[in-house]
Amino acid sequence: MYVCICKGIKEADVEALGRAGVTCPKLLASTLEINDKDNCCGRCINNISDFVAIASKHCKRSPSPIQA
Ligand code: FES
Numbered sequence: 001m002y003v004c005i006c007k008g009i010k011e012a013d014v015e016a017l018g019r020a021g022v023t024c025p026k027l028l029a030s031t032l033e034i035n036d037k038d039n040c041c042g043r044c045i046n047n048i049s050d051f052v053a054i055a056s057k058h059c060k061r062s063p064s065p066i067q068a
Helices: 011-019 025-032 044-058
Strands: 002-004
Touching (some): 011 025
């Protein structure tokens, strides 16, 4: 299923990034180039939390411990 028509990004692409450990919103946006308003509609950046949720679901890394 496509999650971004402008860039032709499929849910599987976001899952693959999650498996590679990419779950940060800024890193996902820059890697997928959905933050490039000159070359896309900009709609997806408003749904970045959905991308994070998909990537995080497939990330094998454990969350970083919280430093006190
Ligand atoms: S549909 Fe994803 S940026 Fe346009």
